Structure formats: structure tokens, C-alpha cells
Amino acid sequence: MKPLPWHEAALARLAADRAHLPHAILVHGPAGIGKTEFIRALGASVLCERPRGGIACGECGSCHWFEQGNHPDIREIVPEAAEEDDSEAQGEGGKAEKAKSLVIKVDQVRAVADFISLSTHRAGFRVLLLHPAEALHPAAANALLKTLEEPPPATLIVLASDRPARLLATIRSRCRLLALPMPPRDAALAWLRANGIAEGERLLAMAGGAPLLAQRLAEPDEAQFRRKLLAELAKPGGADALAFAASVDRGAVERLVSCMQTWVQDLLRVRLAGKARHHADLAAALDARQRSADLDALFALDRELTQARRLAAHPLNPRLLAEHLLMAYNRATMGSRP
Numbered sequence: 452m453k454p455l456p457w458h459e460a461a462l463a464r465l466a467a468d469r470a471h472l473p474h475a476i477l478v479h480g481p482a483g484i485g486k487t488e489f490i491r492a493l494g495a496s497v498l499c500e501r502p503r504g505g506i507a508c509g510e511c512g513s514c515h516w517f518e519q520g521n522h523p524d525i526r527e528i529v530p531e532a533a534e535e536d537d538s539e540a541q542g543e544g545g546k547a548e549k550a551k552s553l554v555i556k557v558d559q560v561r562a563v564a565d566f567i568s569l570s571t572h573r574a575g576f577r578v579l580l581l582h583p584a585e586a587l588h589p590a591a592a593n594a595l596l597k598t599l600e601e602p603p604p605a606t607l608i609v610l611a612s613d614r615p616a617r618l619l620a621t622i623r624s625r626c627r628l629l630a631l632p633m634p635p636r637d638a639a640l641a642w643l644r645a646n647g648i649a650e651g652e653r654l655l656a657m658a659g660g661a662p663l664l665a666q667r668l669a670e671p672d673e674a675q676f677r678r679k680l681l682a683e684l685a686k687p688g689g690a691d692a693l694a695f696a697a698s699v700d701r702g703a704v705e706r707l708v709s710c711m712q713t714w715v716q717d718l719l720r721v722r723l724a725g726k727a728r729h730h731a732d733l734a735a736a737l738d739a740r741q742r743s744a745d746l747d748a749l750f751a752l753d754r755e756l757t758q759a760r761r762l763a764a765h766p767l768n769p770r771l772l773a774e775h776l777l778m779a780y781n782r783a784t785m786g787s788r789p
């Protein structure tokens with residue numbers, strides 16, 4: 452598991468000195484910069500039999516097991532909905548998807564108790580990865596806290612989170628904090644190019660500089676959803692809130708909210724500073740929309756979208772939320788129309 456280029460230095464610094472690794476690390480930073488990749492690379496490095504400068508060699512027995520996803524000394528806890536599985540192959544993908552949990556449940560944390568307490572298979576470290584840590588159900592957080600309070604020997608617990616402030620303070624205080632910054636723009640663009648992504652500059656701008664988010668935005672589903680939503684937000688007569696919201700399912704809520712927020716923030720930027728950040732390619736539409744917008748209402752909507760981002764990770768009525776937000780958008784952008 453090779454680290455992302457912009458993470459190599461941080462990983463090497465951390466993993467070079469195995470003897471002094473903390474029991475638990477909380478990796479935090481903006482969404483879409485590759486925190487999951489970082490903690491996996493850290494796990495691989497800690498398990499590797501011959502790490503080079505703190506980075507997994509990719510060749511030893513341990514690295515082979517890791518690459519195949521069956522190393523016995525590492526576990527990864529994610530919300531069920533984020534698990535890569537074959538639900539689509541069951542032919543009822545939609546239904547299965549809806550039933551899956553977006554939170555990390557207490558049972559999932561309890562299920563690794565044996566893993567944590569038994570001796571390791573390869574007589575080295577044992578690694579538990581858990582992400583996104585803000586998805587921990589309160590009961591699961593408490594179960595995890597017990598483990599963090601009595602850390603077993605030779606065990607490394609690594610959490611990753613976009614929103615560390617939402618974790619229990621007692622969990623945060625038991626971990627060494629490691630902040631990963633937004634990668635340098637050149638490194639991000641080079642990586643997007645190397646991954647065959649056209650329009651890297653436009654996508655990276657839309658993603659606020661986060662390369663993995665930019666990569667996701669390039670996926671056909673994602674790109675199509677955004678195109679439709681942005682066309683809706685750019686309409687001079689306002690978005691067709693009811694019709695558009697009908698197409699928003701649970702999987703699309705977060706996309707809707709984050710894309711709306713980049714648009715609303717661009718309206719504010721154009722109004723206040725004359726320049727867009729995320730959607731510079733739609734400058735004419737942004738300018739037209741901000742002219743008829745009410746500044747206070749836009750600020751209020753931006754705050755509401757921040758709130759909604761928190762809710763978007765939890766089960767709720769996606770259609771109603773989408774309707775509500777799009778209607779608030781219409782009110783804010785048509786506020787000063789004659």
C-alpha cells in the first residue's frame with residue numbers, strides 16, 4: 452500500500468520510529484485529501500517486515516497479505532454503508548443500500564474485542580483502523596473509549612476524521628493528534644493527471660483543493676448530478692425545488708448539500724470580492740444570480756447548509772431536506788427581485 456505522494460513525508464516521520472509509536476492516533480484534516488489512504492498506508496507500514504524509511508516495502512509476506520486484504524493482524528471498522536460489498540450483485544442493490552447503517556455501531560466495536568486481546572499472528576503489531584470516527588454511535592464511542600483507556604500492548608489504533616470536534620473529548624485526549632493539511636496544488640494536479648483525470652484544474656477548484664474529492668467529482672454519476680443541480684441553481688427563475696428534490700435519495704443528500712454550499716459561497720464571493728472560487732467556469736450565471744440575491748439571506752443559507760452537512764451523514768428524509776434547502780435558496784436569490 453503506497454502512500455499518496457503528498458503524505459509520504461508525514462508517514463515516514465510517524466512510522467520511522469516504531470518503538471515510540473503512540474497507542475492511538477487521530478488523523479484529521481479536510482475531506483477528500485486521502486486520510487483513509489493515509490491510515491491504511493500507516494497500517495501497512497507498521498505491519499511490514501522490512502519497511503523502508505517508514506514506508507511499507509510492498510514485497511514481504513506481510514505486505515502481500517495486506518494487499519490481498521487478509522492480513523490477520525489488521526482490522527478496519529467503517530459504517531456498514533461504506534463497506535465495499537456485493538449488494539449490487541444481489542440484484543436488489545437499492546433496497547439493501549437503504550437498510551445499511553451510516554453509523555459505526557457498538558456491535559462493530561465489540562466484535563474486535565477478541566482481535567484486540569489475543570496475541571498477534573505474526574508476533575508483531577496489531578492495527579485497528581476506524582473511520583470516519585465522527586460516525587461512531589455514542590455507545591460505540593464509549594466501547595472504544597474503554598479500549599483506549601487500557602491500551603493493549605503492541606496495538607496501534609488509528610482513527611480518521613474530517614470533523615474531530617464532533618468526537619468525544621475523552622477520545623480525542625487519548626489519541627495523538629495528527630493534522631494532515633490540504634496538499635500543495637501542484638502535487639494534487641500531478642496526481643489527478645497521473646490518474647487519467649481530464650479537467651483536473653476545474654475539478655480541483657470545485658473540490659476546494661482536495662484531490663480525492665476532485666477524483667470523485669469526475670465520476671460519471673457524480674458529474675451528471677452536479678451538472679443537473681448547478682443548472683437548476685443557475686436558472687434565472689429559481690430552482691424547480693419540488694421536481695429536483697424528488698430525485699434526491701439518501702445517497703445524494705451529501706452531494707446536494709456540499710455542491711449547493713460551494714455555489715452559495717461563490718455567490719457570496721462574487722458579491723463581496725468579485726471572484727468565484729469553486730465555479731469560475733459558471734461566472735456569468737453566478738454574477739446574474741448574486742445580483743438579485745439578498746446578502747443576509749445568503750449568509751443564513753450558508754450557515755444552514757453547514758448544519759445540513761452534519762445531518763446529511765445520518766438517515767433522514769432526503770427529499771424533504773432537499774426541498775427545504777432549494778426553496779430557501781430560491782428565497783435568498785430572488786429576494787430583491789422587482
Ligand SMILES: [Zn+2]
Binds near residue numbers: 500508
Ligand atoms: Zn513489507
